[in-house]
Amino acid sequence: MDQGDCSSAVCHSLDMANAAKRQGQKPATTSDTCNAEIEQLSYDGRGVAHVDGKAVFIDGALPGERVVFRYGKRHKRYDTGQLLEVLRAAPTRVTPECTYFGTCGGCSLQHLAPEAQLAAKQQVLQDSLAHIGKVTPERWLAPLPGPAWGYRRKARLGVRLVPKKGGVLVGFRERRHSFITPLADCKTLDPRLATLLPPLTELISALSCADRIPQIEVAAGDRDVALVFRHLVPLGEDDRERLRAFGERHTLQIYVQAQGPESVTALWPLQPPLLRYRLGEHEAEILFAPTDFVQINTAVNARIVDRALELLDPQQHELVLDLFCGVGNFTVPLARRAARVLGLEGDATLVQRARLNADHNRVVNVSFREADLYRELDHMPWGEERFDKLLLDPPRSGAIEAIKHLSTHRPSRIVYVSCYPATLARDSDYLVHALGYRMASASVADMFPQTSHTEAIALFVAE
Numbered sequence: 457m458d459q460g461d462c463s464s465a466v467c468h469s470l471d472m473a474n475a476a477k478r479q480g481q482k483p484a485t486t487s488d489t490c491n492a493e494i495e496q497l498s499y500d501g502r503g504v505a506h507v508d509g510k511a512v513f514i515d516g517a518l519p520g521e522r523v524v525f526r527y528g529k530r531h532k533r534y535d536t537g538q539l540l541e542v543l544r545a546a547p548t549r550v551t552p553e554c555t556y557f558g559t560c561g562g563c564s565l566q567h568l569a570p571e572a573q574l575a576a577k578q579q580v581l582q583d584s585l586a587h588i589g590k591v592t593p594e595r596w597l598a599p600l601p602g603p604a605w606g607y608r609r610k611a612r613l614g615v616r617l618v619p620k621k622g623g624v625l626v627g628f629r630e631r632r633h634s635f636i637t638p639l640a641d642c643k644t645l646d647p648r649l650a651t652l653l654p655p656l657t658e659l660i661s662a663l664s665c666a667d668r669i670p671q672i673e674v675a676a677g678d679r680d681v682a683l684v685f686r687h688l689v690p691l692g693e694d695d696r697e698r699l700r701a702f703g704e705r706h707t708l709q710i711y712v713q714a715q716g717p718e719s720v721t722a723l724w725p726l727q728p729p730l731l732r733y734r735l736g737e738h739e740a741e742i743l744f745a746p747t748d749f750v751q752i753n754t755a756v757n758a759r760i761v762d763r764a765l766e767l768l769d770p771q772q773h774e775l776v777l778d779l780f781c782g783v784g785n786f787t788v789p790l791a792r793r794a795a796r797v798l799g800l801e802g803d804a805t806l807v808q809r810a811r812l813n814a815d816h817n818r819v820v821n822v823s824f825r826e827a828d829l830y831r832e833l834d835h836m837p838w839g840e841e842r843f844d845k846l847l848l849d850p851p852r853s854g855a856i857e858a859i860k861h862l863s864t865h866r867p868s869r870i871v872y873v874s875c876y877p878a879t880l881a882r883d884s885d886y887l888v889h890a891l892g893y894r895m896a897s898a899s900v901a902d903m904f905p906q907t908s909h910t911e912a913i914a915l916f917v918a919e
C-alpha cells in the first residue's frame with residue numbers, strides 16, 4: 457500500500473499548508489516536495505517510504521514517522537529524498553549528541569535511540585536473510601551490546617588545507633561528499649583519540665607541507681596510541697622535528713608514510729612497541745601495528761569472540777579452520793580449546809602478525825598461510841585434511857567462493873561473522889539450500905553504534 461501523499465502540486469500544497477499551520481509557519485512553496493509515511497529503515501540507515509508504488513530513501517527519517525521531504529535524485533527503480541520536516545516523530549527519535557551530525561559522514565543514526573538502532577539492525581538482517589537468502593534462523597540470540605560512545609579505536613582522518621574555510625581541516629568526510637568536516641571533537645572516537653583533534657589541526661597548520669598531508673591514521677591499543685601521517689612530499693627536518701615533539705608532548709607513537717603501507721616508518725620513538733589488546737576470557741593478548749586490520753570496537757569484539765567460541769564449541773580433539781583470520785583475533789582463542797587450528801588470510805603482513813601472536817601467546821597448535829580466498833581455491837591447504845569446524849569472518853564481499861569449496865568437507869559447525877547482511881544472506885542461501893546446513897541461530901552485535909553498519913554472527917549446523 458502506498459503511504460505517500462503528494463503526486464500533485466495541489467495535494468502537496470495542502471499538505472504543506474496544513475503542516476505549516478500546525479507548526480505555526482508559512483507553507484513551503486516548491487512543487488517537488490511531498491509528505492509520506494516511513495515504513496522501514498534501509499540497510500544504510502535511511503527511512504524508506506513508497507510514493508505511487510515507488511520507493512523513496514530519505515536521509516534522517518525513521519520508521520513510524522510522517523515526514524515532509526524534497527525529492528533528490530530520481531532513479532528508475534527508486535528515488536532519494538531530503539528530509540524537510542518531521543510531522544509526527546517516532547518515539548525512538550532522540551536529539552543527536554553531536555553538533556556535526558548531519559554533515560559529517562562518520563555517523564548516520566544519532567537521531568535514533570541506541571537500543572532502537574540495534575533492533576533496526578536486527579530487522580535489516582532478518583529482512584536480508586528472508587529476501588536474499590530465503591532463510592530464517594531457528595533462533596535469534598540476544599544482540600551483543602557495547603558502549604554507545606567513545607568506542608572507536610581506529611580511524612582514518614582526512615586532512616585538507618582550505619584557506620577560504622580558515623586553513624587546515626582535520627576530520628571525517630562529509631556524508632556523500634568528498635569534503636572534510638573539520639572536527640574539534642568526535643563522540644564515537646576513543647576519547648584518547650578525540651582529544652587530539654584540535655592539537656592535530658594546530659600541528660598540521662604549523663607544518664611547511666601542510667597542503668601535502670592528505671590523511672592521518674589513528675589507532676589506540678589498550679595502553680598506547682599511534683598516529684600515522686601520510687605525506688605526499690619528502691618531510692623536511694623542521695617538520696619531522698615538529699611531529700616528534702608532538703609525539704613526545706602527547707605521549708604518542710608517531711609514524712610517517714611516504715607511499716603504500718610498506719613505507720610506514722616510526723619517527724617517535726624510533727622503535728615503538730606494537731599496539732595490543734587483551735581478550736581476557738581467553739588468556740590472549742593480540743599485538744598489532746597501527747595500519748593492521750583490527751576490529752574497531754574493543755568491548756564488542758571481545759563479546760563476539762566469546763560468542764563465536766561458544767557457538768562453534770571446539771573440542772580438544774577437533775581441527776578448526778579460521779578463514780580471513782587477520783592478526784589471529786579468533787585463531788589464538790580457538791587454539792586454546794581445539795586440537796589444532798589453521799588460519800588463512802590474504803594479507804601477507806597480517807599472516808606474519810598472526811604468527812607473531814601465536815608465539816606471543818605461547819600457542820603452538822596453530823599454523824597460518826597466506827591465501828587469496830577469492831581466487832586460489834583449487835589448491836587450498838584444506839583440501840588435504842578434514843576440518844571439524846569452520847569460522848569465517850570475511851570482508852563485505854562475503855565468502856561464497858570459499859564456501860563452494862567446502863562441499864566435500866562438511867564441517868559439523870560453521871560460525872559466520874559478517875559485517876554486511878546482504879552477503880551473509882547470499883552465502884546463507886548456499887549453505888542452507890545447496891549444502892543442506894541448518895541456520896541454527898543468528899544475532900547482531902553493536903560493533904558500530906551511531907552508524908548504519910551491521911555486524912552479525914550466525915551458526916550453521918550440518919544436518
Ligand SMILES: C[S@@+](CC[C@H](N)C(=O)[O-])C[C@H]1O[C@@H](n2cnc3c(N)ncnc32)[C@H](O)[C@@H]1O
Pocket residue numbers: 749750751780781782783784785786800801802803806827828829830831849850851875
Ligand atoms: C573482517 S576482517 C577479519 C579479520 C580477523 N578475523 C579479525 O577478527 O580481526 C577480514 C579479513 O579478510 C582479509 N581478506 C580480504 N581479502 C581477502 C582475500 N582475498 N583473501 C583472504 N583474506 C582476505 C582481510 O585482510 C582481513 O584480515
